[in-house]
Amino acid sequence: MIQLSYLDYLAVEGKSFLHCLSPGWKIAGMLLVLSGIVLLRNPSGLLLLYGMLLSLFFLCRLPLRIFPLTLYPLLFAVLFIFVSGFQGRFILLVFLKVLSGSTGVVLLLVTTPYPLIFRTLDRILPSIFVTALFLTYRSIFILINVLEETRHALYLRRGFQWRHPWRSLVNISNAFGHLVIKGIEASEKMYESMVLRGFKNKIHYRGE
């Protein structure tokens, strides 16, 4: 599971120069990185790009704990090894591109609190999407809570044991259903309270 709360903590409490940079600049930088990824065709250029991102990572003294996060998309990139027929150069290119992309995003994420990222996106995307993004983010936390508590309940009441795989599967699928129902009920309550707080048909998050 992504350690969202830890990322948020880093984004809010961090003090590096990247934290101080305005989110607009950082997103512009991210776009630059992206165009580099798209346009560069030779390993040396990509190595340079990746090297720059890595050094930024260490210059900002980001904890090593989150470094594995930048490796995560490699899971998907591995499939492209099969496309290439195990050719080193191709694999190197693909991996560098993937790594540069994910390192850039992680840098952005851990140095910018998410409300600021979304708010900057608000200038580009239709506001309804951004509202939905905010609601999604909030919902993730509500669901994580439910998920955690449900997991604890399964654990405390011995709902999951390798010795009884079938019972465990039934218990787990019930828990999943429970999760979805809880989520839906929470979303209904959210809607109610939005209406109670003056929501009609358009959300105004920050004054527009």
Add this chain to the structure above:
Amino acid sequence: MKNGERIVEVDCITHVYPDQTKVQICGLDFVVNRGERVSILGSNGCGKTTLLKHLLGILVPRDGSVRVFGLDPGKEYSKISRKIGVVMQDVDEQILGPTVFDDILFAPLNYGVGKKEAVRLAQHVIERLGLEPIQKKIVNYLSGGEKKKVALAGALVMEPDLLVLDEPFTGLDPLSRRDFIQVLNELNREKGITSIMTLHEVDLAPEVADVLYLMHGHGDLSERGTPGEIFGKFKDLGSFNLEEPTLTRLFKGLKEEGLDFGDPLGIDEAIGLIKKHWNDTQK
């Protein structure tokens, strides 16, 4: 209290939940006048939350009528919503974030208050509730008590005429509870805010309510009175799954033992009564 204008009137409503659970809020009419602090007491699952949801237009009754500020909230809630602040039983879903400050801004912005004025309103309520230390925090990381306060701030920010609170004190520690009560009572005194709340803490009822309603199983509203009236004279509170406040129980017990000090509702009053009695007999 102030001028006796009727703000809320509920006349024998019936609600049937999708699973056919029927809640019939009947018996006495549920009436709230401007400036009154009204509390509803009753057992678990008797229909308190159901009643409040009807006032807010979240549920629509099958039979019976609901009037809030003279309108039917089921149909025209948007016309009156600005005058009503709400804190529901489950505050988690009520807080939309992303940060505390944004959340408090939600209502003003959605009511089309200008940006500047909205910020002013939000700052005002933040100051009043002492939320400055957490105003920049992301809402996902607040503790239960803090969430309750943020929800209250969100309800108060539009300076409503009517506050609807569903079990506002559950899960709060005793001092936070006391702060909460103090804010509510100040608002009532200064601005004449009307409030309707449900609660289970009978000991707090005399402090937060001018009028109490008692609700029987499945919605039967069968008693109305001041805390003194409800707790003072003997009533079969057990049938409401209630008990008297500690002080009432103590003084009733004393009365049964032949020591009649009166029926105090607050501690200071109780001390005063005992002392007076004591001095009288000493003389």
Add this chain to the structure above:
Amino acid sequence: MKNGERIVEVDCITHVYPDQTKVQICGLDFVVNRGERVSILGSNGCGKTTLLKHLLGILVPRDGSVRVFGLDPGKEYSKISRKIGVVMQDVDEQILGPTVFDDILFAPLNYGVGKKEAVRLAQHVIERLGLEPIQKKIVNYLSGGEKKKVALAGALVMEPDLLVLDEPFTGLDPLSRRDFIQVLNELNREKGITSIMTLHEVDLAPEVADVLYLMHGHGDLSERGTPGEIFGKFKDLGSFNLEEPTLTRLFKGLKEEGLDFGDPLGIDEAIGLIKKHWNDTQK
């Protein structure tokens, strides 16, 4: 109480949540002996739930040690889980349903008790808690109080030696609360069940606890004593965001006015004290 065997021992643990909130449960050692009823009081967000989660192995401390029945729950909880019944703060997620009866059967079936025996155990606990009327209901449609009772039933069905309860009384109406307390105290008396609970209702503490722990902000355990000791002599309970129970406040107030009746914790005791005093002075 029975034989003083130590069931739980917590020695200065530190927990750091992913968002770097640090909770350090330190100060006094947290020790629970067999047959004791222990309550933990403290302000919102001070770390009560965190402590309980460590006892259950849900959280694992960064530093310090936890022993429950002599084992480390973080590693070997499955060996002791059968002896422990749990009701968490948020019962909603604890009930896995779909019906009440299914939910109560959950634990016995998962512990490999035979079907017949499991049903017998479930029926026994349903009877004891008076849940017959709702045993066929789907758990999502229960009211808050009913859910709490079902969760308790789920915790009791395996006849545990230790009960861990996180704010079991919040959201319950006064009579359900009293029933709940009665069941707990009966179990303690009859079977010597040990219980550890957190709560915010100071008035109830003397009735449900032999030993109280007070917890300061961020986990500092700084007081241990019987309810009489904690509330009796003057302590700065405000710094724990607590207040004294109503009776204690009344009798302290009376003492300040020169009327020293003593420090009763229960109503009957209070009546007895006042009466005795009264008769003494009359003579």
Add this chain to the structure above:
Amino acid sequence: MSHIHLPDGVLPIWLWGSGFAVAILIGFVLFRFIKKEELTRRLPLLGMMSAAMVLGASVEIVPIAYHVNLTVISGILLGPSLIFMATFIVNVVLALFGHGGITVIGLNTLTLSIEGIFGYLFFRLFWKILRRLMPATFIATFLALCLSTFSMIGVVGLGVPHYEELLHKNGGHGVFEFKLIKEKDDHHGENKEKGEINFKRFIAIVLPLSLMGWLLEGVITTLMTRYIHRLRPDLLKLEKEAR
């Protein structure tokens, strides 16, 4: 592996560019046709199901690199137009978590929403035919996942010339030479069209993995639908047809 989060920088520009274009076009059309009140009323549900999909996607069942998507169940609950927006949001959020590519948000949205939309349509269809919840759900999920996987494979396939270009650009010298030779050794006799061969191998790897994914997701979706049907039948909106 019903759905692969394609990473950045692998696909050719024209491909992900047109992915964006098509996604935006569809989004725009849907946006015109959907009722605004409907959209705002269901926005919290949309957010919640998106959240569920994000969570599902980040809980990896490690050994087979599989993760549940919950797209079909979300499609059934949200309906075809909202699920499109939901998948877009899921992809944005996942991309922001460093999970998938940013440039390919468009394409990912398309492949993922195929799953949701067809999941919904198939579910309705098979419900009409079979009148039984569990088989209908299972078949609908299975088929929808098939479709989306094949469309993903198609997308990757469209990029084949591009990969070859990447490969051959200056693949004749330097460090990589010996690899190439080794490769030739491996595949003597079948080097007619290298790209095609490699692509076949890609399919050969993806399909069996996907099959497991389809089955697992099918079972999970079915069990969840059953649970929902038991507790909140109203959410599935089956009344019209069921009666």
